[in-house]
Structure formats: C-alpha cells, structure tokens
Amino acid sequence: MKKIINHPDHFVDEMIDALLLAHPGWLKPVTADRRALVRADAPNAGKVGIVTGGGSGHLPAFLGYVGKGLASGVAVGNVFSSPSSEQIYEATKAVHGGAGVLYLYGNYGGDVFNFDLAADLADADGIETRTVHVADDMASAPPERASDRRGVAGMVFGFKCAGAAAERGDTLDEVARIAAKANGATRTMGVGLSPTILPAARKPTFTLPDGEMEIGIGIHGEPGTHRGKLESADAIAERLAGAILGDLRAEAGSSVALLVNGLGATPLEELYLLYRRAEQAVAAAGLRVARAYVGEYVTSLEMAGASISVMQLDEELDTLLDAPVRSPFWREGWRVDEGGAR
Amino acid sequence: MKKIINHPDHFVDEMIDALLLAHPGWLKPVTADRRALVRADAPNAGKVGIVTGGGSGHLPAFLGYVGKGLASGVAVGNVFSSPSSEQIYEATKAVHGGAGVLYLYGNYGGDVFNFDLAADLADADGIETRTVHVADDMASAPPERASDRRGVAGMVFGFKCAGAAAERGDTLDEVARIAAKANGATRTMGVGLSPTILPAARKPTFTLPDGEMEIGIGIHGEPGTHRGKLESADAIAERLAGAILGDLRAEAGSSVALLVNGLGATPLEELYLLYRRAEQAVAAAGLRVARAYVGEYVTSLEMAGASISVMQLDEELDTLLDAPVRSPFWREGWRVDEGGAR
Numbered sequence: 001m002k003k004i005i006n007h008p009d010h011f012v013d014e015m016i017d018a019l020l021l022a023h024p025g026w027l028k029p030v031t032a033d034r035r036a037l038v039r040a041d042a043p044n045a046g047k048v049g050i051v052t053g054g055g056s057g058h059l060p061a062f063l064g065y066v067g068k069g070l071a072s073g074v075a076v077g078n079v080f081s082s083p084s085s086e087q088i089y090e091a092t093k094a095v096h097g098g099a100g101v102l103y104l105y106g107n108y109g110g111d112v113f114n115f116d117l118a119a120d121l122a123d124a125d126g127i128e129t130r131t132v133h134v135a136d137d138m139a140s141a142p143p144e145r146a147s148d149r150r151g152v153a154g155m156v157f158g159f160k161c162a163g164a165a166a167e168r169g170d171t172l173d174e175v176a177r178i179a180a181k182a183n184g185a186t187r188t189m190g191v192g193l194s195p196t197i198l199p200a201a202r203k204p205t206f207t208l209p210d211g212e213m214e215i216g217i218g219i220h221g222e223p224g225t226h227r228g229k230l231e232s233a234d235a236i237a238e239r240l241a242g243a244i245l246g247d248l249r250a251e252a253g254s255s256v257a258l259l260v261n262g263l264g265a266t267p268l269e270e271l272y273l274l275y276r277r278a279e280q281a282v283a284a285a286g287l288r289v290a291r292a293y294v295g296e297y298v299t300s301l302e303m304a305g306a307s308i309s310v311m312q313l314d315e316e317l318d319t320l321l322d323a324p325v326r327s328p329f330w331r332e333g334w335r336v337d338e339g340g341a342r
Numbered sequence: 343m344k345k346i347i348n349h350p351d352h353f354v355d356e357m358i359d360a361l362l363l364a365h366p367g368w369l370k371p372v373t374a375d376r377r378a379l380v381r382a383d384a385p386n387a388g389k390v391g392i393v394t395g396g397g398s399g400h401l402p403a404f405l406g407y408v409g410k411g412l413a414s415g416v417a418v419g420n421v422f423s424s425p426s427s428e429q430i431y432e433a434t435k436a437v438h439g440g441a442g443v444l445y446l447y448g449n450y451g452g453d454v455f456n457f458d459l460a461a462d463l464a465d466a467d468g469i470e471t472r473t474v475h476v477a478d479d480m481a482s483a484p485p486e487r488a489s490d491r492r493g494v495a496g497m498v499f500g501f502k503c504a505g506a507a508a509e510r511g512d513t514l515d516e517v518a519r520i521a522a523k524a525n526g527a528t529r530t531m532g533v534g535l536s537p538t539i540l541p542a543a544r545k546p547t548f549t550l551p552d553g554e555m556e557i558g559i560g561i562h563g564e565p566g567t568h569r570g571k572l573e574s575a576d577a578i579a580e581r582l583a584g585a586i587l588g589d590l591r592a593e594a595g596s597s598v599a600l601l602v603n604g605l606g607a608t609p610l611e612e613l614y615l616l617y618r619r620a621e622q623a624v625a626a627a628g629l630r631v632a633r634a635y636v637g638e639y640v641t642s643l644e645m646a647g648a649s650i651s652v653m654q655l656d657e658e659l660d661t662l663l664d665a666p667v668r669s670p671f672w673r674e675g676w677r678v679d680e681g682g683a684r
Contacts, residue, residue, distance in 0.1 A: 002535040002552070002646060004612040006574045014575075015611045018618035022634040023676045059610040193344040210344070232348045233356075265607035267643045268401040269357045270346040276360035292364040294670075296638075301609045304344060304644065328636075334365045334670050 003302075008199040012056045012078055019063060023328045027066060030073075030094040036087040038073035038094045039066060048166040048175045049073060049095030050102045052159065053088055054111055055080040057196070058219060061155065061298040062105070064329025070163035071104065075114075079198055079301075080220050082110030085117035092122045092129065100128035100172035104158055104179050106151025107133035130176040134158050136188040136309065138247050139216025139225050152219050153261035153298040154186035154309040157321075164323035182317060187244040190307030191236055192217030192224070194265065196300045215239065219263070219300045233270065237277035240308040245285045250312045252286030257321065257333060259293040259309040264302045268295065271306055278308050291321060291333040345644075350541040354398045354420055361405060365670045369408060372415075372436040378429040380415035380436045381408060390508040390517045391415060391437030392444045394501065395430055396453055397422040399538070400561060403497065403640040404447070406671025412505035413446065421540055421643075422562050424452030427459035434464045434471065442470035442514035446500055446521050448493025449475035472518040476500050478530040478651065480589050481558025481567050494561050495603035495640040496528035496651040499663075506665035524659060529586040532649030533578055534559030534566070536607065538642045557581065561605070561642045575612065579619035582650040587627045592654045594628030599663065599675060601635040601651040606644045610637065613648055620650050633663060633675040 005011055016034050020027065027037040043049065053075035054062045066074045073091035075083035092101050101122065103115045112133070119129045134151030141148040162179035170178070192214040195204035205221040208214055213231065216224025231239070250256065260275040262268070275294050282289050290313055298307075311317070321333065347353055358376050362369065369379040385391065395417035396404045408416045415433035417425035434443050443464065445457045454475070461471045476493030483490040504521035512520070534556040537546035547563040550556055555573065558566025573581070592598065602617040604610070617636050624631050632655055640649075653659070663675065 002555070002572055004533075004535070004575045004578060004608060004648065005615060006576050011611070011615075014618060015614050018614035018621075021621055022614065022617050022636055022678065024678060025680075026676075057609070057611065059614075191346075193346070213344070230344055233346045234348050236346060264609055265644055265646070266346060267399070267606055267641065268638070269353070269399065269643070272357050272360035272364065272401075273347060273353075275364050276356060279360075279363050292670075294364055296610070299609065301611070302607050302646065304607070306346065328634075328674075328676050331673075332670075334368075336364070336366060338367075 003197065003199060005199050011199045012076065015056065016076060026328065031087060031090045035076045035083060036091040037066065038091055039068065042072050042095045043097035044072065045097045046099055047097050047169055048099045048102060048172050049097060050104055050162055050166055051088060051091045051095060052105045053083045054106050055082060057301045058298050060329035064327055065156065065159040067325060067327035069167050069323050069325035070159050070327055082114050085114040085121065088115055088118035089121040092118055092127060096127045102162060102172065102175050102179060103129055103131040104162055105134065106155060107135040107149060128172060130172055132176055132179040132183060134183055136183060136186045137218060138187045138244065139189050140218060143247055150218055152188045152190065153259060153307045154188040154311065156297050157186050157257065157311045158182045161317055161320040163325065164320040167323065178320065182311065185317065186309060186311040187248050188307050188309040189240045189243050190217050190263065190305060191215050191240065192221065192263065192303055192305035194304040196221055196303045217305060219298060221300065221303065233273035234277045237274045237308065238281055241278040241281035244308060244310050245281065248310060248312060250287055255288050255290035255313040255337065256282060257291040257293065257311040257313060258282060258289045259297065261298055261307045261309065262296040263305040263307065264299040265304040266306050274306055274308065288337065290318065290337040292336050293331065293333040295331050345539065345541060347541050353541045354418065357398065358418060368670065373429060373432045377418045377425060378433040379408065380433055381410065384414050384437045385439035386414065387439045388441055389439050389511055390441045390444060390514050391439060392446055392504055392508055393430060393433045393437060394447045395425045396448055397424065399643045400640050402671035406669055407498065407501040409667060409669035411509050411665050411667035412501050412669055424456050427456040427463065430457055430460035431463040434460055434469060435467065438469050444504060444514065444517050444521060445471055445473040446504055447476065448497060449477040449491060470514060472514055474518055474521040474525060476525055478525060478528045479560060480529045480586065481531050482560060485589055492560055494530045494532065495601060495649045496530040496653065498639050499528050499599065499653045500524045503659055503662040505667065506662040509665065520662065524653065527659065528651060528653040529590045530649050530651040531582045531585050532559050532605065532647060533557050533582065534563065534605065534645060534647040536646035538563050538645045559647060561640060563642065563645065575615035576619045579616045579650065580623055583620040583623035586650060586652050587623065590652060590654060592629055597630050597632035597655040597679065598624060599633040599635065599653040599655060600624060600631045601639065603640055603649045603651065604638040605647040606641040607646040608648050616648055616650065630679065632660065632679040634678050635673065635675040637673050
C-alpha cells in the first residue's frame, strides 16, 4: 500500500509534467490540459499519423511509444481509464499531415467508444481515419472470438511495425494493414502474482492468497483463465508459451520475436528465467527466436507478474522491426539470429 | 514472498544461462562455472580492460554494464554475495589486452577482499591492475569518511565514463583517474519502502511497518540514516536531493547528470514524480540538469523504493557520457540541454 506519490488527483498530470521536463524535444502537448501529446515534429507532411492512447499506469505504454518510428500522438487517460474523445480528436488533428490517421490502441470498451467518437469528429473535418485494435491477450477470449481479445504487451510490436511503415511514407491503407498484420501475428499470455494498487483507492485491485498465481491475468488485473498454486519459473513459462504456440500455429521453421514483459514489481532476473524456458519451448516447437525482448514494456503499476508474447515474423515485419526509433522508453530487441549484430 | 524461480540454488546460473541465450554475441564465459564473463571480443589488444563484479540480484548491475564502451569483464557472485577471487582473476586474464586492468566495483567488504586477492594473482602473472571503489552512497558514511561509502546506483556513471576512456585507448592511469573522478563527482541517496526477498531464504531481509520508509537504505537493505513516516513524492525528492546537493557542493552554474533509479518494484510513473521535484531542487540550487536518466539501473530484486543520484559534469565527463555503448541493458540518458538531440 506504499506509493511514492503526491495527491492522487495530480498523479497523471505530474507524471506528464515530469516526462516533458526530463525529455525535452521529444513530445509537445496540444491541449491546455496536456492530456493530448504528439511528436515534437508533428505533423509530418505527407505521412500517416498514428494516434494511440489509453489509461495511465502502464508506462512505458502508451506515452512511451510515441516518437519517430513509433506512434505520432497519444491521448492520456486517468489511471486505468480511457482518455476523452476530445483529447483523442485533438491529437488526431495535431498529427494529421495530409495522409490520414491510424488509431492503434488496446481493445477496451471505454477506449473503443472514445476513439470511435473521435473518428467521427475527424471525419467531419475531412481527416480520414482507420482503426486497428490491439487484441493479443489470448486468455481474454477464445480463438473463435479473437477480435474480442484485450490488448496487452504485444502492442509494442504493432507500434513498432506500423510506426516504421508510417515513417517510410506508406499509405494509410498500408499502415493499417501492417498494424493488423502485426497484431494478427502476435499472442500474449500473462501471469499475476500480486495486485495493483490504484493511487486514488490506495487499496489493492484484487486479492490473491499467498502462494497462488492468476494465469491469464490482464494488465488491469482482469481475471485470467484460472487461479492456482504458484508454480516454478519453468512451469509457468511452459504453460504460457505452450498456450501461445498452440494458438499461434506457426509453421515449423518460422522465425519469431519473443518478448518477456514485466508487469511492474517482478525482478529482471525472474523475467530472464521465464525467457530461458520460453525460448526452449519455442525451439522445441521447431521455431527460431530471431529477436529477444526482455524487460518492462507494458506494466500495471506495481503488479508482480509477467507476460510472454510471441510474434511470428516474416521478411516484411522483420524489416520494420529494424527501423530506427526515437523515444526515451524504447528498449530495442536483441538480434538473436545475427549474434546481436545491429 | 512470491517469486518466479526454479530451485533457489540454480537461480544465478539459470539467469546467466538466460542472458547468454537471449543475447548471443554480447558476452562469453571464461570459466567452466560461467561465473566469469567478458565481452565477446575480449581481449582488446592495446586497450585497458575493466573488470567489475559483485553479488547477483541487482540487474542491470553488474552483468549488464559489460560491453563495448562499458566494463570488459565481470565476476558474478551468488545473490548479494561476492564472487570468488578465482572468478575475478579469470576475468582479469581474459580481458587483459596488454595495457593493464582496472578493477571498478562497489565498496563492500567481501568484494574488496576478493578483488584484492585477484590483484595479487594478476600481479604474479605480470598483469598490472588498479582499483577504484565506487562509493557514492552518501547515507553510508559522513563526508570525512567518504571513501568508506558503499557503491550504489551512481556506479553506472563510473562504468560509462571509464568504459569510454578505455575504449578510446586511454592508459591504465588515465582510465583509473577518470573512474575516480566520476565517482568523486557523484552522490546517491535512496529510500526503501519494502524489503527484498532472497530466493534461498524466501523471507524478507528486514521488516518495515506499513506507512513507513527507510531513508538512506542500501541496495542490500542496509539500514539508512533513519526510518520515518512515508512522505509524499515531493517531500522525498526534496529530502534526497537536498542532502545530495549539500554534500556535493557543486558550483552554481554547473551542469549535472540526474539519475532516478528504481530499486525493483516501484512503478516508472513514481520514479518520474521523484525526477520532477529533484530537477526543481537542482535548478533551485543554481545547477542545470544536462542529462536525465530515469529507470531501473541498479536494483535490489523486488525492493520497493528508489534512489536519486547526481553527477557533477565537466567537459571531459560529458564527452565520455556521449560515447556509444553496446549492452542490451544500457539505458541511454536524455540530453536535456540539447532538447534531446543525440
């Protein structure tokens, strides 16, 4: 229940203030409340803009995935709450460089509602938009309802690939196609060991008895597929990777990107233990890890736990993953297949 | 008490296994037990080697600070335990490119003992060594005994500056001088909110009642200067930055690097809140933040808390901070003074 904060009502605004102070030249606010921010050099004439957004409490997501080669604007909600349609709309106008705007964000009810409203406002201004929902959390819906899935850590691959496509000048249709392709090629599954504590509530979002874990947990503490006794790192990695690989059905011989994401309080050492067994599971399935990402990419404040994501690669996605980005939050993956050459 | 591990006895070795698996082409082990590792391209002929090391449980430290432009070798102890003199000695031989070896590590009794023994072994082989202790934790000893201080998060500046000096071909005396200069220009102070849980013990290293914090805590949970009621982010930042700036006595007008380091379980958002007020305190003291580092640089497994470090810059150190590095763990600072240009 211990948090290093000031007044909970100021948590998000002070965080934005701090980001702008620590990283000048990166983003600029485009609304008086500074809840809509865009790349410092936006709009980029002739290029597709990408607007993302969602609740706060997930750093590096969503703010950290704005910048050259990533999304071009973001609308920032309160902790675990959608931003407003107005904030999304203002970000949209500020990134529109004449080539339209892609909305790329996690598939959550409030966000979908507000992004759709913003799309209508943009449409009335003659700004063409497309929408791709990140929906990589396989624990949140079965394969036959894959489009209902929530967006979790695998979203970073969407931002990276779509952002690179926009940066090189692809059309709106193309950028949307690539975002959808990255999303369709990605599966994530997580495990939670402890709850999140919301700054305003100052109490845990849920309880999890000592010695138990929640398999399939969401990044807001949404219930997973089941609760059980805490298992070893190897057993957890096998469970998560096994489910992912079973759902992804990647052709043997394929290359994949493997991401082990910390939800907030889990030590980096433990994430590497998960990576180790997940890599072995990938190899046992006849696939090859081409890129390794280990660290905190999409968090849930101080939740203990982790998720594993796998993205099936092809030459197109692989090229886009290589493109340069500029954000203080971006953690580059390691080129496993080339012995780290980059 | 929940950890994602396998058998505690295998924790460190599996972590090393995972690092080598995830990041091929970065490090190579030089002992059968793989507890001594060096840059994949070591030894670098004609260049000074830098060997570091210490207990595990601090990732990215110490392993993560090995690579081009950083340290060249590392000896890896068990959790919170010194590596052996033999491991340090093997790393020394493997990085020696004919120009001698600098030992740069945190000022802890076991480490000092074993590095000194290794120096004797190296000396018998005709390998010249120098030693610089990182001793930036101002809560661990008063100014008149500054050399007794422990080494904590500020060590990253030493690795970065000395590593850049070695990379450009400076002599052993020069690399040692720069390491000592970086250390002398750096102060750190931390706050702990929750204990660490050692994998083998599976119980907290200390207890801290709900609603309390430990000011001046060390990265192994060493007691700080005092315990008190948990304060706001602003009050904590003012307290830590105030103590640091009072001890550092930097001349008005100086540039500094400002590092807010997470100890493990504290959300990135909260680190940014600390950064915000610390930056304001630096500015109020007539100093200018030239570089901002926010994130997990030196951790203590899942301890909740953070530390603030300030390094006073001059042109020499500033140039060295700009040099390129190669490690999957390095998080580059943001050039605040140039609007992020880099």
